Amino acid sequence: MTVRSAWLLPLTQTREDTRLTPVGTFAPESEMRTRDGVIAGGNPFAATSAGAMSLQIGAGRALVQGTDAQGAYPVSVDAPAVLTFTDGEAQFARIDSVALRVYDQLFDQAGQNLATVEIIRGTGSATPTAPSMPSACLRLWDVTVPAGASAGVGGIPWSSALGDRRRFTSAYGGIIPRGYGLAFNGAYDGQYRDNGAGLERWDAAAGTWEAYPPTPARPLMTSQLAEPTISQTGTFVDFTAAAWPRITFTVPPSGAVFVTIGGQVSNKSTSASTAWMSWRATGAYTEAHGAPNGLSSQASRVIASRRVYRGGLTPGGQVTIIPGWNMSSNSGTEVFVRDGQLSVEFVQ
Incomplete structure (x- = not known):
């Protein structure tokens, strides 16, 4: 498995890196921000069980937005990655998130330039919530880790533990495919998205998504x-x-x-x-x-x-x-x- 990112130091970006990473994707979210998300096509970053405490994340391509100053990083994963979760907490369940993450030493304190698929660990709680994402991080899946879960006692019940959090993006002017969550505003008047049942167009003046074409009123x-x-x-x-x-x-x-x-x-x-x-x-x-x-x-x-x-x-x-x-x-x-x-x- 190789995780590639274009335009990330050191200057060793190969022609193969450039061909595999989606450098043409640019759906604006504000004056200087790009809508991050998964590039549609097949079943990108599919999650399947790889063991009692392990999860396999499939290949896919995406755009990961950092701060406004950082911009957006094109990322591709060209082969499946297997991630292993730490054992459950003693008393409470927790929610961990699987994410694409870009480390850039020009903007963070990690001291490396690297794109990864990794687990962002949550906190055990009687009412657990997913962890907040660091900068330059795109959430793909939430995983509920039961209290006391481990490889020796049955592990994570994958059929019920997975929460699909993949959201999709598109090129400028393209239609944003349906993905996790529809509670987001459009970035500009006339932007389109697929809500799963049909197309919607962003009306900036009204501040709302409207069915497109408009639903004809009955006589x-x-x-x-x-x-x-x-x-x-x-x-x-x-x-x-x-x-x-x-x-x-x-x-x-x-x-x-x-x-x-x-x-x-x-x-x-x-x-x-x-x-x-x-x-x-x-x-x-x-x-x-x-x-x-x-x-x-x-x-x-x-x-x-x-x-x-x-x-x-x-x-x-x-x-x-x-x-x-x-x-x-x-x-x-x-x-x-x-x-x-x-x-x-x-x-x-």
Whole structure:
């Protein structure tokens, strides 16, 4: 097993070191910091039991961030490494962490230049927690070491002791793969990540990850519950809220919606008699009942729907859509407005 790091003194970096270490990976985390993490591909740094108290860490590549002044170290492990854990504490369990660590004598007190896979030992406790990571250290796995664990008494129960803490990184502009933990902020507006179920985009202004593409809002819909009493003629009349509920909505960021109205209208009073079903808008956007948004029949019965686009609305504004009707006369046969449906669809 060889652990390689590019750009680390002494100046003996080989061409092989350069080929194997991921020097092109650079997902920013701030002005001067790079998001450290594992490079996806296969099952990098896989953990498998190698004995009662021993764990094998597989090959893989990663980026390890030090302090801002240090920068980020490209690291590769080209063959499996076997690590042996010290025996458990007498009274309490503890959590140890397996990590990639870079020692750089220009920035630390260890007096060496070296990249390693090593165990960062935790502290025994009734409620143990994983140890804090030193600088230039990338956590890969947490291992719960039971109290009294040793090779002679069964060792570490690997099937339940391992906690996968590998987080992933990518090149600048790339999509950060799903890994351990989603509780991190984006570094810049428009950054993407995979949350395991789909893509998310970082909205810097809102300070949140948002589904990408945005989840379409379901249409809002109401249905006519009762026919109006045709007591007025020649004018548009609002349905009561009980007879046909209104729709109130918040204008989406696009400032655009589709409004659809449909049903049956009929008026056979005379050859010139008309029947209308329409809607009007009030609130942050206003529009009257009429031909631009209604459907009609003349001396007949019509079953139809009408879908219209309305753009240029103020995003965030509240708008109410109110259905209505109009009869030119009501002295003949089949004078009605019935089976109405009204819907609002949001344009993304």
